[in-house]
Amino acid sequence: MxxxxxxxxxxxxxxxxxxxxxxxxxxxxxxxxxxxxIFSVINNNHLSVILSSLVKFSLFIRLPIKGIxxxxxFEHFCGGESIRDSELTIQKLATHGIGTILxxxxxxxxxxxxxxxxxxxxxxxxxxxKGADDVPFSVFKMSGMGPVEVMxxxxxxxxxxxxxxxxxxxxxxxxxxxxxxxxxxxxxxxIDSEETWIQPAxxxxxxxxxxxxxxxxxxxxNTYQMYRVDSLNLLQEAFLxxxxxxxxxxAKLVRGAYMEQERERAGELNYTDPIHPDKTATDNSFNEGxxxxxQRAERISVMCGSHNEHSNQLLTTxxxxxxxxxxxxxxxxxxxxxxxxxxxxxxxxxxxxxxKYVPYGPVQKVMPYLLRRAKENTSVSGQSSRELQLxxxxxKRRKLLx
Numbered sequence: 139m140x141x142x143x144x145x146x147x148x149x150x151x152x153x154x155x156x157x158x159x160x161x162x163x164x165x166x167x168x169x170x171x172x173x174x175x176i177f178s179v180i181n182n183n184h185l186s187v188i189l190s191s192l193v194k195f196s197l198f199i200r201l202p203i204k205g206i207x208x209x210x211x212f213e214h215f216c217g218g219e220s221i222r223d224s225e226l227t228i229q230k231l232a233t234h235g236i237g238t239i240l241x242x243x244x245x246x247x248x249x250x251x252x253x254x255x256x257x258x259x260x261x262x263x264x265x266x267x268k269g270a271d272d273v274p275f276s277v278f279k280m281s282g283m284g285p286v287e288v289m290x291x292x293x294x295x296x297x298x299x300x301x302x303x304x305x306x307x308x309x310x311x312x313x314x315x316x317x318x319x320x321x322x323x324x325x326x327x328x329i330d331s332e333e334t335w336i337q338p339a340x341x342x343x344x345x346x347x348x349x350x351x352x353x354x355x356x357x358x359x360n361t362y363q364m365y366r367v368d369s370l371n372l373l374q375e376a377f378l379x380x381x382x383x384x385x386x387x388x389a390k391l392v393r394g395a396y397m398e399q400e401r402e403r404a405g406e407l408n409y410t411d412p413i414h415p416d417k418t419a420t421d422n423s424f425n426e427g428x429x430x431x432x433q434r435a436e437r438i439s440v441m442c443g444s445h446n447e448h449s450n451q452l453l454t455t456x457x458x459x460x461x462x463x464x465x466x467x468x469x470x471x472x473x474x475x476x477x478x479x480x481x482x483x484x485x486x487x488x489x490x491x492x493x494k495y496v497p498y499g500p501v502q503k504v505m506p507y508l509l510r511r512a513k514e515n516t517s518v519s520g521q522s523s524r525e526l527q528l529x530x531x532x533x534k535r536r537k538l539l540x
Contacts, residue, residue: 155450158535159535161479161532164479164483171538172210172213176211216243216497216504216508228240228272234487236492237272237493238494239275240276240498244282244503244504245507253284253312254312261316264325268325274493276327276328277328277330279332280313280343283312285302285309288339292339293336314347321357341372348360348386349385359388360387362392374430377434380438388439390440390441400412428453432456432460435466442472450481464491469491472493477525
């Protein structure tokens with residue numbers, strides 16, 4: 139009986155996301171062939187590692203390879219080098235009923251000047267989104283607003299010296315400026331999760347912002363990495379805090395992006411691994427988190443940030459079971475631009491609230507982000523293989539591949 143239910147579940151998901159014509163409706167033959175090449179490389183672990191190293195080295199010694207990068211991996215996964223460059227991507231997605239989350243993906247700007255530049259860019263995104271229905275959210279990483287080492291000390295309850303305290307307060311001022319503008323522009327803003335050793339400091343600031351700006355609806359969203367053993371408890375505690383203090387919760391659920399670093403650090407410092415031991419436990423945590431949010435929709439708005447077909451299908455089932463409208467503004471789906479199109483485009487076709495994370499920024503400055511994503515894809519079981527399989531199926535349907 140269990141085997142039969144599992145088979146029926148798989149068939150249901152396969153049907154829900156199987157319309158290839160819809161899945162790849164935004165891609166020309168040329169784009170599809172390019173995607174086939176890119177995912178063939180990503181799916182080959184050894185080749186992916188070698189090429190990533192070559193790209194890093196070539197950029198370091200200033201070889202003229204930016205043009206090659208721009209017209210391959212950058213073009214596939216990014217909207218452009220600026221907000222204006224990304225407008226064609228925004229419009230293309232909008233024609234298919236998909237919103238854009240502009241993600242300024244420049245990493246490693248570890249200076250006060252760099253932090254201010256990141257804040258100003260997020261302000262530009264919010265200002266742009268205020269007048270653009272096709273850009274329903276904004277997003278940023280706290281490590282782009284202030285020094286990681288200070289957040290680590292705050293998270294570990296280690297006292298700050300006067301210089302560090304000033305840096306921490308400047309970071310909080312930047313975050314407040316961004317959240318205040320998001321509130322007055324009515325543009326929800328999501329704050330990405332990061333490594334466990336800096337996350338407590340991030341959480342404290344996020345909940346402070348929620349208490350200030352989520353009095354009438356969810357404007358500020360926190361991100362919960364459900365591969366963490368404690369994430370479901372943290373989500374439940376956030377809900378209780380919101381009830382007690384009278385604010386709304388914005389919750390973006392993701393599986394997690396720092397597994398290798400987390401396991402390595404736990405081993406080196408000899409503390410308990412904070413990550414679930416296997417994929418099944420992580421999947422169960424994620425799906426329980428979705429259910430928890432939908433059951434408490436009077437207080438929680440949820441973004442399902444996932445490329446997992448079952449989790450996305452599960453949220454559609456919950457929305458139906460609890461008799462919510464597909465366009466209820468408390469329920470959203472999100473996938474990365476250039477990935478998971480079978481999920482995004484089919485959900486949008488069915489009338490759900492769907493967004494794509496669209497990274498942008500100067501090619502050379504975005505490369506650390508793209509290389510990290512490539513590394514994640516090779517470590518996520520079956521993800522790049524699944525993308526490649528779908529692309530091959532569509533190429534065969536179009537008779538581009540025999």
